[in-house]
Amino acid sequence: xxxxxxxxxxxxxxxxxxxxxxxxxxxxxxxxxxxxxxxxxxxxxxxxxxxxxxxxxxxxxxxxxxxxxxxxxxxxxxxxxxxxxxxxxxxxxxxxxxxxxxxxxxxxxxxxxxxxxxxxxxxxxxxxxxxxxxxxxxxxxxxxxxxxxxxxxxxxxxxxxxxxxxxxxxxxxxxxxxxxxxxxxxxxxxxxxxxxxxxxxxxxxxxxxxxxxxxxxxxxxxxxxxxxxxxxxxxxxxxxxxxxxxxxxxxxxxxxxxxxxxxxxxxxxxxxxxxxxxxxxxxxxxxxxxxxxxxxxxxxxxxxxxxxxxxxxxxxxxxxxxxxxxxxxxxxxxxxxxxxxxxxxx
Amino acid sequence: xxxxxxxxxxxxxxxxxxxxxxxxxxxxxxxxxxxxxxxxxxxxxxxxxxxxxxxxxxxxxxxxxxxxxxxxxxxxxxxxxxxxxxxxxxxxxxxxxxxxxxxxxxxxxxxxxxxxxxxxxxxxxxxxxxxxxxxxxxxxxxxxxxxxxxxxxxxxxxxxxxxxxxxxxxxxxxxxxxxxxxxxxxxxxxxxxxxxxxxxxxxxxxxxxxxxxxxxxxxxxxxxxxxxxxxxxxxxxxxxxxxxxxxxxxxxxxxxxxxxxxxxxxxxxxxxxxxxxxxxxxxxxxxxxxxxxxxxxxxxxxxxxxxxxxxxxxxxxxxxxxxxxxxxxxxxxxxxxxxxxxxxxx
Numbered sequence: 001x002x003x004x005x006x007x008x009x010x011x012x013x014x015x016x017x018x019x020x021x022x023x024x025x026x027x028x029x030x031x032x033x034x035x036x037x038x039x040x041x042x043x044x045x046x047x048x049x050x051x052x053x054x055x056x057x058x059x060x061x062x063x064x065x066x067x068x069x070x071x072x073x074x075x076x077x078x079x080x081x082x083x084x085x086x087x088x089x090x091x092x093x094x095x096x097x098x099x100x101x102x103x104x105x106x107x108x109x110x111x112x113x114x115x116x117x118x119x120x121x122x123x124x125x126x127x128x129x130x131x132x133x134x135x136x137x138x139x140x141x142x143x144x145x146x147x148x149x150x151x152x153x154x155x156x157x158x159x160x161x162x163x164x165x166x167x168x169x170x171x172x173x174x175x176x177x178x179x180x181x182x183x184x185x186x187x188x189x190x191x192x193x194x195x196x197x198x199x200x201x202x203x204x205x206x207x208x209x210x211x212x213x214x215x216x217x218x219x220x221x222x223x224x225x226x227x228x229x230x231x232x233x234x235x236x237x238x239x240x241x242x243x244x245x246x247x248x249x250x251x252x253x254x255x256x257x258x259x260x261x262x263x264x265x266x267x268x269x270x271x272x273x274x275x276x277x278x279x280x281x282x283x284x285x286x287x288x289x290x291x292x293x294x295x296x297x298x299x300x301x302x303x304x305x306x307x308x309x310x311x312x313x314x315x316x317x318x319x320x321x322x323x324x325x326x327x328x329x330x331x332x333x334x335x336x337x338x339x340x341x342x343x344x345x346x
Numbered sequence: 347x348x349x350x351x352x353x354x355x356x357x358x359x360x361x362x363x364x365x366x367x368x369x370x371x372x373x374x375x376x377x378x379x380x381x382x383x384x385x386x387x388x389x390x391x392x393x394x395x396x397x398x399x400x401x402x403x404x405x406x407x408x409x410x411x412x413x414x415x416x417x418x419x420x421x422x423x424x425x426x427x428x429x430x431x432x433x434x435x436x437x438x439x440x441x442x443x444x445x446x447x448x449x450x451x452x453x454x455x456x457x458x459x460x461x462x463x464x465x466x467x468x469x470x471x472x473x474x475x476x477x478x479x480x481x482x483x484x485x486x487x488x489x490x491x492x493x494x495x496x497x498x499x500x501x502x503x504x505x506x507x508x509x510x511x512x513x514x515x516x517x518x519x520x521x522x523x524x525x526x527x528x529x530x531x532x533x534x535x536x537x538x539x540x541x542x543x544x545x546x547x548x549x550x551x552x553x554x555x556x557x558x559x560x561x562x563x564x565x566x567x568x569x570x571x572x573x574x575x576x577x578x579x580x581x582x583x584x585x586x587x588x589x590x591x592x593x594x595x596x597x598x599x600x601x602x603x604x605x606x607x608x609x610x611x612x613x614x615x616x617x618x619x620x621x622x623x624x625x626x627x628x629x630x631x632x633x634x635x636x637x638x639x640x641x642x643x644x645x646x647x648x649x650x651x652x653x654x655x656x657x658x659x660x661x662x663x664x665x666x667x668x669x670x671x672x673x674x675x676x677x678x679x680x681x682x683x684x685x686x687x688x689x690x691x692x
Contacts (some may be wrong), residue, residue, distance in 0.1 A: 025653060029515055032515075039512070121378060149475070155653035156651075156653070156655055157657065158513065161511060165511045166675060167513065167675060168383070168674070169375055169378075169670075169671065169677075169678050171378070288641075289639060289641060291644075293635060298637075305671070307375075307667055307668070307670065307671035307673070308504075308662070308671040309502055309662040309665075310660075311503065311504065311659065311661045312658075312661070313658070313659050314637045314656075314657070314659075315655065315657045315658065316655040316656070316659070321653055325515065325651070325653035329515050331510060331515075
């Protein structure tokens with residue numbers, strides 16, 4: 001049907017769960033994306049600590065599988081991640097290395113290198129954006145390239161693009177929500193089962209919902225970092241995560257949850273940012289059956305606007321395919337202007 | 347700042363609550379929209395049953411107020427609505443006449459006339475889309491014009507554009523939700539106060555939440571019409587509202603709500619459409635504290651996707667400013683490709 005298919009050559013830097021998820025959905029959806037958007041997405045290079053694999057015509061599934069298994073026969077010799085980003089011909093880099101909120105590395109260098117080499121960037125890495133948002137956006141602006149990061153906040157929950165595209169014309173007064181699924185899971189289970197924090201944390205660690213070192217989640221740091229990204233994107237602040245007033249959930253007791261419940265409330269770890277510059281993460285009372293009262297690992301955000309009133313969005317906050325879905329939407333959004341109205345979504 | 351401001355001349359056809367709301371937000375947001383998107387929005391003509399007012403340089407607030415009050419001194423003589431749509435120079439028509447699901451008129455003729463005269467169209471009118479969706483989209487496609495209708499479903503809740511823009515790359519499996527605020531208000535009050543249907547309906551009529559003839563809302567027709575628009579837009583069906591299996595809320599009793607509550611459920615009027623072609627509106631059990639369990643006049647929809655999982659969006663379903671907000675986002679979306687990443691939302 002489409003005669004003007006556009007080839008978009010991608011690299012993926014960081015090939016853990018999220019990077020692997022991106023490769024999987026790009027492969028699985030290749031045909032549908034070509035049909036629907038006229039985009040021929042090809043993964044031409046992957047880099048992580050194991051090495052680099054490239055194929056200028058597009059990596060095959062077998063090459064990608066071999067790379068994932070550490071098979072040295074597919075590794076490009078003498079090429080660093082930096083070389084690949086700078087020298088391999090491609091249009092867009094997906095940066096999916098783990099978040100580091102101390103100095104943002106190695107993601108920060110990857111993103112700067114890619115933008116300076118005139119690649120668009122789509123990332124799930126919160127560190128660079130929480131530390132150097134303005135610098136990165138200015139660099140992207142100077143190079144005429146896009147830097148998109150929907151996956152950094154709320155996983156599959158389309159929060160940033162919802163505000164940017166769907167509420168155009170609205171002034172945003174505040175954003176308030178549950179941005180960390182681990183904390184929500186712990187508080188939900190504590191409330192439902194009347195169990196102490198330590199018990200539920202261990203349970204969450206056993207089923208893989210909490211990490212062995214849960215500090216970043218339960219102390220509210222992860223929520224704070226996401227809040228900073230929202231503050232910078234939506235409210236044009238130049239904040240870093242150190243500007244956020246943070247309290248986590250480690251001292252919440254089953255008694256506190258029970259008292260709240262008897263009064264018609266539950267307790268959730270809420271991040272809130274508003275036009276006055278307030279940046280705060282803390283356990284807060286939420287009325288039972290309020291739109292913010294969502295259970296389990298779900299994330300939620302309520303956007304207060306001047307015209308549309310309160311808009312709430314709920315979705316899965318984590319998971320590699322969910323993050324890959326957000327990355328894929330960002331990739332398509334860079335090339336598709338949304339001006340085609342005849343395309344359908346099935 | 348912007349040196350390439352683009353003038354967009356608008357007409358508004360139908361000047362009741364919604365049309366008036368559009369004029370109000372376009373005036374109120376004129377400066378912000380110019381700053382942010384480089385769009386200089388000017389209302390050059392308004393038509394409704396009272397008459398027509400035009401000003402090719404843009405109507406002043408005083409002209410608009412006089413028109414609203416029926417002051418004949420501002421009315422253009424000898425110009426019909428059709429003449430205005432065809433002959434007045436403008437880029438975009440906002441169609442905001444009331445919904446008519448029998449034959450779609452007069453909105454259908456207005457939209458066809460505007461598209462044939464090479465105007466973009468943004469509408470809040472459900473009738474033409476529920477009856478003649480494919481014909482209208484084909485006409486728009488042939489003329490290279492946009493036809494947008496976010497305000498037809500869920501008021502300020504950004505459902506259609508969320509699926510189109512933010513979940514790009516996802517296959518949509520089903521959409522399920524509460525699309526009528528009047529029914530939600532009635533069922534919420536019946537459940538909370540253990541009151542019979544007729545009592546709550548009267549209360550809703552007294553405070554303006556239900557119309558004096560509530561049939562379209564309480565019999566599920568309004569929900570069915572919105573479902574058809576979703577079916578056609580998202581699932582590429584060619585349905586009309588007669589294809590929907592519809593049951594309303596008139597036979598729900600306080601006893602049924604109490605029984606449901608004791609089992610951990612509530613009853614909501616749910617519209618559902620899926621890839622199999624199912625199109626159904628009926629009272630359904632919803633688990634208490636489920637994302638679909640929202641109270642009062644709120645609307646909600648859960649979109650089941652193949653990658654992002656379930657995404658839920660909650661918002662105000664009705665209200666002139668809320669509908670105007672959706673119309674304004676559609677107008678901006680036609681001209682703004684979303685490719686500018688430096689624009690901010692405050």
